Amino acid sequence: MAEYLAVFRSHRDTFDTLSTDEVQGFNRRWEELWAEGRRDGWLLDASGALQTDGRVIHADGRVTTGPLVDEGDVVRGYLKIAAGSLDAAVEHAKGAPVLxxxxxxxVRPFFDGHPGE
Structure with missing residues (x-):
């Protein structure tokens, strides 16, 4: 069984437009996905929700405001998934409420060992 990382992204303002009931429903769906993953054995780890502000450290030592990925997109969190293939990991991640x-x-596979070995 290989390991995969599912990274969740959305626009930084996405949740500012949701009602309290919509946010609560969204959070319940995450809890259901986590419970399913634990029950079925494919969920290895899950992050808590990430705030939208942060900093990016560049190779040249600069620190910039971030973590904007593309035109206001931010990383919201992740799941670490065990699956028999990339396609199987994608099927698990399709249940992510961020969609x-x-x-x-x-969804990306981890290297076995270190990259380039």
Whole structure:
């Protein structure tokens, strides 16, 4: 079984437009996805929700305001998934509630060992 990282992204203002009931429903859907993953054995780890402000450290030592990814997008959190293939990991990540509000999910495999070995 290989390990995969599902990274959740959405526009930084996405949740500012949701009602309290919509936010509570969104959070319940996350809890349901986490419970399913734990029950079925594919969820290895999950982050808490990330705030939208932060900083980016560049290779040249500069520190900039971030963590904007692309035109206001921010990383919201992640799941670490165990699956037999990338396609299977994608199927697990398709249940991410961030997709209901225009967000995106990036699913990537981890290297076995160190990159380039």
């Amino acid at each position: 209901l509000h225009g967000g995106r999910v990036e």
